[in-house]
Amino acid sequence: APKFRLHYFDFTGRGEPIRILLTYGGLEFDDIRIEKKDWPKVKPSALGQLPVLEFQGHMIPQSTAICRFLANKANLSGKDEFENLKIDVAVDTIEDLKKVSEWAYEKNEEKKKALEETTLKEHVPFFLKKLEIHAEKNGGYLALNRVISWADVYMATEYEGYMNFFDRDVLTDYPNLQRVIRSVLTEPRVQQWIRKRPRIASFTYDLRNHL
Incomplete structure (x- = not known):
């Protein structure tokens, strides 16, 4: 079997859905974790960005x-073009949600606090409501009716990020999105990775809490 090598920081972030998909698919891989301090040295060979998946001599960028x-x-994609389109719609909505965290780079503390409040009260619910509708329609899954897809895996890893980033549970008012997280975390092959992966020291919340 071909060997995969994933190059990413010693963090969850955009590398984590990739690690779960590799484990879920039974695809053997090297989990190469780069320390932040070593990034300037590695950057030229990593196409200037991470994650990068090394496969059969190819260096593949772009996490999605x-x-x-x-x-x-x-086997976590759709059965046809339309199912794959539904997965892409869900993932693109999650990507839009990622962009709302840009307030974190504001240097002025007062402005930063105000931006965080606006983000939590307006921007985050705007996208979560859309995802909640998908999850309700599909019986606790984001894209396919009662069937797990990579969109659900993507959402679960994002949720872990939100829990640590906002330091509160942004899914409290979204019961069907909570079902998505549970659906993913009851999958034995997902659990396999979560149980054995390295812990992130700065995290107050870990997906292990759900297992």
């Missing part, structure tokens, strides 16, 4: 493209 590629191998 990597996830789509691995989902095909792990």
Whole structure:
């Protein structure tokens, strides 16, 4: 079997859905974790960005493209074009939600606090409501009716990020999105990775809490 090598920081972030998909698909891989201090040295060979998946001599960038590629191998993509379109819609909505965290880079503390409040009261609910509708329609899954896809895996890893980033549970008012997280975390092959992965020292919340 071909060997995969994932290059990413010693963190969850955009590397984590990739690690779960590789484990879920039974695809053997080297989990190469780069320390922040070593990044300037590694940057030129990593196409200037991480994650990068090394496969059969190719260096593949862009996390969602990597996830789509691995989902095909792990049987977590759709059965046809339309199902794959629904997965992409869900993932793109999660990507839009990622962008709302840009307030964190504000240097002025007062402005930063105000931006965080606006983000939590307006921007985050705007996207979560859309995802909640998908999850309700699909019986606790984001894209496919009562069937797990890589969109659900993507959401679960994002949720862990939100819990640590905002230091509160942003899914309290979204019961069907909570079902999505549970659906993913009851999968034995997902649990396999979560149980054995390295802990992130700065995290107050870990997906292990759900197992």
